[in-house]
Amino acid sequence: MRYFFLFTFLLFSLTSSAQLEWVPQHPGTITYTLDLANVQQHELRITVDFPAVGPGIFKVKMPQSSPGRYAQHNFAKNVYDLRAFGANGAAVDVYQQGIAEWAVAGHGGAVKLEYTLFANGGDGTYSGIDDRKLHLNMPASFLYGEVLNDRPVMLKIKDGQRSDWTVATQLVEVGNRAYAAPNYYYFFDSPTMVGTIMRDQFEVKNPDGKTQTIEVAMMHEGTQAQFDDYVKWTEDVVLAQQKVYGEIPEFDYGKYTFLCAYNPWIGGDGMEHRNSTICSASVGLEDYADRLIGTVSHEFFHCWNVERIRPASLEPFSFDHANMSGELWFAEGFTSYYDDLSLVRAGILSPEDYAKDLTGQLNYVLLRPGRDHRNAIEMSQQAPFVDAATANDPDNFGNTFVSYYPYGATIGLALDLTLRERGHTLDEVMQLIWQRYGKTEIPYHIRDLQLALGEVVGDQAWAKDWFANYVYKSDLPNLGALLDNYGFMLEPAQDTVSFMGLRLRETDGTLTVRGTIAENSPLYAAGLDQGSTITNLNGQAITTQASWDAAVGGLEAGKAYEIGFTQLGQEKTGRFTASVSPQMNIRFEEGKRKTKKAREEWLWVEE
Ligand SMILES: [Zn+2]
Incomplete structure (x- = not known):
């Protein structure tokens, strides 16, 4: 069932629920009040009230890392004009102790901070503030009290400012343009969009009968009809992915929100969170809906794989430094395998176009020399250097790095097609991993994935071998032979002499x-x-x-x-x-009976 969103309805339904006992009058609630007076110059004046702080020096920090991002970021550079006030309202000393750390002295048991945040980016990692919007990635925007991680946190917009703007967020509406989180982990994981927002929502029912709401909130320059079509696609993707795992996760407060920003004043990105995602791009639905929906597919798949099926290496998440993970070939790569596959299964991407996308992916992964230097685990561990990281000195990644996104997607593809030859599917493996580590939220190690694979095929020795060759070593199965069974013919693209990528x-x-x-x-x-x-x-x-x-x-x-x-x-x-180009092409072959059946089972298409 799908119906148009009514903002007042949501307000009522959330504020009337009994889940919010932790927020309104908790004596320790930390409150951020946003002053929008200078947003046209990309500045937000932020007041933070820290009640009931302990005696002695009170430390505040700016995060240096953001959930879903694997590199370290210096968000503190955009914080200035910091002032501190004590319990009696008088100004007190505040001094900088580190690149992202300040100390407040002589506060008398309560601290009020004021600072200015400059933000003129706007994507999944950075905030963007201007005359049209607040696009807030929370760790890029908000100083936090170091030892107050378990306190409720509230975000308020100053009364009387931009009253025509509405708010989209997974923070919980508590009335009067105030939004709350039970703690900093939830707060920093809940990006927030404020402005003129188009909205819709639909319900998804799980086999246990429980229904949850998926909201699509979008700031774009397109039409209502384009938006409606896109919401329908989003629903089709969500349902296709629900079928892989058998159910959608139980979201906190029963709702998941797609925060989409498709307009010229935003950067391109996709960033997953536990109960929401940012999908942003500087282009619109009119010409690019069929590309943009790929990010929707990728990020929603993350609500299982990485948000709940969580590698132990990413826990507990640190806001001070980048967590290093050797599992991103699975967390990001298998998610990348399923993002395109879900679009085919949802009827949005044709098998012919899927073959074209796979061509680009396989040429990248098979022809780059990086796998001679690092396996999938070691590629994953490079994330803090390559995932939107910046450096001024030259590197040799052109020769030594293959992105764990397409590399992991290729391992996923190879594994799925191999399992299908043995009468199983990767969907079965993902379901088992979901039941064992995702639903229970027990962080996994790579060996757990191997054991799950062995359990599905009923052959632990085979799974051990498979991991030894394709995860711990950087070999890849014969993809040409595997794809043949599906009428995806991997063939040389050229027969002339060429110098790769020169x-x-x-x-x-x-x-x-x-x-x-x-x-x-x-x-x-x-x-x-x-x-x-x-x-x-x-x-x-x-x-x-x-x-x-x-x-x-x-x-x-x-x-x-x-x-x-x-x-x-x-x-x-x-x-x-001299040698001919090793570039390959996938030729899509219309249905011989055997390949047609195999392809229908894999891609859920009827030909
Ligand atoms: Zn991802």
């Missing part, structure tokens, strides 16, 4: 190598590096891109050639063996 820059009669040369490229063996200027190839002078293309056109795969170049002011020659 990028050249032509300037003033010279041709220079830009970017890293992949170590599995023939030119790497010939000694070329970033910045090399190519002077001749196979006896022909090279001065332009056209002369390079002409010379390459005369090469034959399998034969050795000489290349001349200058590097760091020195003239050099190198030898290499």
Whole structure:
């Protein structure tokens, strides 16, 4: 059942529930009051009341990490004009003790802080404040009292400001534009959107008869009709994923919220939380709904895989530093496998287009040299360096890193197709893991995943082998053979000589190598590096891109050639063996009887 959202109805239904005894008059409730007077300059003036604090120095911190993000972030740089007041209302000393830590002295048992937050980003990690909205990722916005983690937290908007704006959040409405969380973990996990918001919601029933609400709240420039179609797609995705696990999780306060921001004033992202997600992009539904829905699919799958089926390495979540996890090939990668698969199963993505998406994924994973250096676990452990992390010094990730998203998705694909050959499915494994570690919220270790796989196939030795080869070592099964059974034919894309991913820059009669040369490229063996200027190839002078293309056109795969170049002011020659591009293409083959049946069972499509 689906019906239009009535804001007043939600207000009534939540505030009338008995679940909120912890909020309204708890003497320890920490209250944040937002002053919107200067939002057009991307500033929010924030007042925080910390009642009943202990004697001595009171420490406050700005988070340096955010749930769902794996790198460390310096949110404190956008905090300034910090003032502190004590129990009697008088100003007291506050001084900075670390890059994200302040100390308040002489407060007399209660602290009021005021500070200005600047935020002009806006995505799953960063906040965005402007004349159209507040888009708040909580750890990027709010200082917290270090030892007050178990206190209720309340967020209020100052009376009389932007009264036409509404609020979408998984914080619990407690009336009068105030929203509450039982503790900081919930507060920091509940991103909040304030502005002109289009809304709808639908109900999802579990096999036990319990019904929960899924809300879609969106700030966009599109039409009501585009929004309605998108909500229907969202519902189809949710139901397809419910079928994988057999049920949707029991959300806190019975509701899950998609916080969608699709407009030119926001950054592209998707960020999962326990009871909500941010899905943002600087483009709109009119032209991009079929791409944007992929993020909806990915993030909702996370409400099982990573939010509740939780690796032990991410617990307890630290707001001070990045948690390192060796399980992201599963937590992110298997979720990536299921995001596209769910779209096919929901009838949103055609099998032909799915084959195209898989082509891009497999070329990336199979051809990058990174797997020679790290296995899936070690790739996962790089997340603090690559997941929206910034650094100024060069790295060699082009040769040593394969993203755990497509890499893990490829392991998931290979495992699912392998299991299907044995009369099982990956869905069965996910269900068992959900029942054992997700529903119970027992954090898992990699060995638990292996044991669950062994239990489903009834062969622990086989599961141990599978993990040894494809998780602890970086081999991959023969994907071409596995995909054949489904009419997805993996074939060479080209038969001409090529140098994988080589990028050249032509300037003033010279041709220079830009970017890293992949170590599995023939030119790497010939000694070329970033910045090399190519002077001749196979006896022909090279001065332009056209002369390079002409010379390459005369090469034959399998034969050795000489290349001349200058590097760091020195003239050099190198030898290499020409080869054809290893790029592959998946050709979608219309239904032979056997492949048609297998494909229908895998993709839930009827052909
Ligand atoms: Zn993800």
